[in-house]
Amino acid sequence: MKNLASMGLKYENKRLLVLNQQVLPQQEEWIISNTIDEMIQIIKTLKVRGAPLIGVAAALALAQYAEQEETTAKQIINAANQLKQARPTAVNLSFCIDRLLACYQKSNADRQVLIKEAEIVFEEDAKLCHDIINHGEKLIAKNDSVLTHCNTGGLVTTGIGTALGIIIHSHKQGKNPHVFVDETRPLLQGGRLTAWECVKNGISHQIICDNMAASLMREGKINKIFVGADRIAANGDFANKIGTYNLAVLAYYHKIPFYVAAPYTTVDLQCKTGKDICIEERHPDEIKGVMGAFGKVTWSPQESQVYNPAFDVTPVDLITAIILDSGCYSPLQFQQTFSF
Numbered sequence: 001m002k003n004l005a006s007m008g009l010k011y012e013n014k015r016l017l018v019l020n021q022q023v024l025p026q027q028e029e030w031i032i033s034n035t036i037d038e039m040i041q042i043i044k045t046l047k048v049r050g051a052p053l054i055g056v057a058a059a060l061a062l063a064q065y066a067e068q069e070e071t072t073a074k075q076i077i078n079a080a081n082q083l084k085q086a087r088p089t090a091v092n093l094s095f096c097i098d099r100l101l102a103c104y105q106k107s108n109a110d111r112q113v114l115i116k117e118a119e120i121v122f123e124e125d126a127k128l129c130h131d132i133i134n135h136g137e138k139l140i141a142k143n144d145s146v147l148t149h150c151n152t153g154g155l156v157t158t159g160i161g162t163a164l165g166i167i168i169h170s171h172k173q174g175k176n177p178h179v180f181v182d183e184t185r186p187l188l189q190g191g192r193l194t195a196w197e198c199v200k201n202g203i204s205h206q207i208i209c210d211n212m213a214a215s216l217m218r219e220g221k222i223n224k225i226f227v228g229a230d231r232i233a234a235n236g237d238f239a240n241k242i243g244t245y246n247l248a249v250l251a252y253y254h255k256i257p258f259y260v261a262a263p264y265t266t267v268d269l270q271c272k273t274g275k276d277i278c279i280e281e282r283h284p285d286e287i288k289g290v291m292g293a294f295g296k297v298t299w300s301p302q303e304s305q306v307y308n309p310a311f312d313v314t315p316v317d318l319i320t321a322i323i324l325d326s327g328c329y330s331p332l333q334f335q336q337t338f339s340f
């Protein structure tokens with residue numbers, strides 16, 4: 001496979017490297033993935049994360065495995081199936097792996113075809129960001145005050161990002177957006193990673209706790225909301241990081257435009273509505289304390305039970321528009337395009 005490089009993922013001289021998102025921004029640590037099992041662990045532990053990037057990372061891991069002459073076709077197919085199960089909610093993971101497998105099988109198990117397809121997946125992801133931004137940029141006006149949730153920038157794509165990509169682009173255009181960054185409990189993708197990307201890009205921003213959004217909206221401090229997605233159903237309902245639904249309800253009440261940005265690889269027409277989307281549940285320790293570069297701190301009683309869904313589903317009627325690489329769709333336009 002040829003050398004490939006993005007903000008959070010690299011293939012360099014036959015080494016697959018991942019920027020460890022669990023320890024950012026305290027440490028910028030690149031870790032090496034040598035095997036399928038290692039990549040599965042990297043995905044499960046969110047060292048690589050975000051819907052588009054877990055798909056691309058898994059694709060590169062499979063291609064790296066296929067590069068080893070001794071691996072058989074049966075082993076490649078088994079590895080693909082294991083990778084697909086690493087996390088359940090973001091459809092991009094199975095989409096990318098199925099795409100590689102389809103090419104591989106169509107070519108009578110030509111491993112070079114699979115490897116080439118992984119390169120295409122990597123490069124296409126950056127282009128998709130560019131196309132999303134082209135459709136989304138007009139939605140941001142000069143001096144807008146924008147709220148975003150989780151992390152949807154260069155760390156989770158091979159390009160500039162999706163929802164955060166639109167914001168970064170508008171900043172580069174001189175529109176001077178101010179960003180309220182939801183910290184995004186429990187794993188703080190906003191407070192750690194989106195804030196880090198804002199700092200890197202010189203974007204004016206303030207981190208807020210997730211429970212502050214309502215009063216900021218009432219005070220008129222937020223005039224647009226941009227989020228990403230992990231899976232968009234055919235009717236436009238979508239799954240994204242837990243807390244997104246809260247924001248959508250609040251935005252609806254306060255009449256604030258609410259935008260979802262994602263590549264076509266996030267749309268799953270097999271899911272008719274959000275009810276068909278499988279929501280990942282994660283380990284109780286994520287809620288009972290914090291983990292990461294600062295070590296592990298637990299504050300809840302050991303005996304306490306925890307419910308930790310990593311994502312929620314936002315119904316389509318709360319969305320102003322869905323921004324894909326192919327265009328910007330109102331809910332009705334989205335349904336007319338994808339539902340029938």
Ligand code: MRU
Binds near residue numbers: 046052151162163242
């Ligand atoms: O659990 P994570 O950090 O992988 O969740 C990520 C999100 O929910 C993102 O908002 C989503 O994947 C879109 S990334 C462009």
